[in-house]
Amino acid sequence: EGYDKAHEDLDLSRAQLEKSRDLMTSKSKVCDDAHATYSSQVSMYNDTQRLFYEEQLPSILSNLQQLDGKRSNELKNIYFNFIQSHAEVLPRIKRCLDEMAIQTEQLNPYSDAQIVIDEYKSGYDIPIDEKVVDLNTDDLPSTIYSGQDQPIYNELYRSNTLRSTNSDSSHPNGTATIYAPSSHMSKAQTLIRTSRINAKKASGAASTIRKIFGTSAQRKSSTSSNVSMVKINAPFSSLPPAQRLRKFQEQILNCKNELEKKQKAREGLAKMKLV
Numbered sequence: 001e002g003y004d005k006a007h008e009d010l011d012l013s014r015a016q017l018e019k020s021r022d023l024m025t026s027k028s029k030v031c032d033d034a035h036a037t038y039s040s041q042v043s044m045y046n047d048t049q050r051l052f053y054e055e056q057l058p059s060i061l062s063n064l065q066q067l068d069g070k071r072s073n074e075l076k077n078i079y080f081n082f083i084q085s086h087a088e089v090l091p092r093i094k095r096c097l098d099e100m101a102i103q104t105e106q107l108n109p110y111s112d113a114q115i116v117i118d119e120y121k122s123g124y125d126i127p128i129d130e131k132v133v134d135l136n137t138d139d140l141p142s143t144i145y146s147g148q149d150q151p152i153y154n155e156l157y158r159s160n161t162l163r164s165t166n167s168d169s170s171h172p173n174g175t176a177t178i179y180a181p182s183s184h185m186s187k188a189q190t191l192i193r194t195s196r197i198n199a200k201k202a203s204g205a206a207s208t209i210r211k212i213f214g215t216s217a218q219r220k221s222s223t224s225s226n227v228s229m230v231k232i233n234a235p236f237s238s239l240p241p242a243q244r245l246r247k248f249q250e251q252i253l254n255c256k257n258e259l260e261k262k263q264k265a266r267e268g269l270a271k272m273k274l275v
Contacts, residue, residue, distance in 0.1 A: 123242030 235251075236244045 118242075118246065121242045122240030123245065124240060 236247045239247065
């Protein structure tokens, strides 16, 4: 258009006209190159878009679909195995629950309490009431050991008299037998051999008590070699009476079971001998 205007203008020189024509030619070439480049890029874009939507995207979606199908199958198998294993365990769980229900119905608090009582009861008797001792009386030991313990006190006093008088004719070894009061020894009669004591005669209750139990020096000397105490090691002696009885009953039951086994073994051997 600029070249056409310059060509129609008669006032322009030939050089200016040539210049306008060269400018028109260069611009036309640039425009043609740009158009060719644009057409090429459009064609490349269309090819890339066609490749993406027709080949790549369907392939990607197909792969994702296959992966999702595998995931669904694995999840289905897991759920199926879980349901199957749970169904196999349910009868056992039900049997356990039924057995628990049966055992729960059989709970008896009274029998449970009786088991605990049998396990821990001692069997000792309830201690008797303490008696009021008249300390103003002259015969204090006879007052203390009155009632059921009076015969024991008499024997105790007799033995102490023999010991205090050094009666070697009645006791060749110079010893005396002392019977401890039953009310103070859990009703178990205990025999104790004591050594001969050379003590002076004293009057009153204090002297009699010292004769019975001995002084502190005599108690210390009771551990010497000339004193002997008879000890009997009975089975389960450290347990209370009720617990000892229970242990003895268990031992008897075990012995009976062992005897029954041996009898059966003997009968079996006898039958084998006959064959």
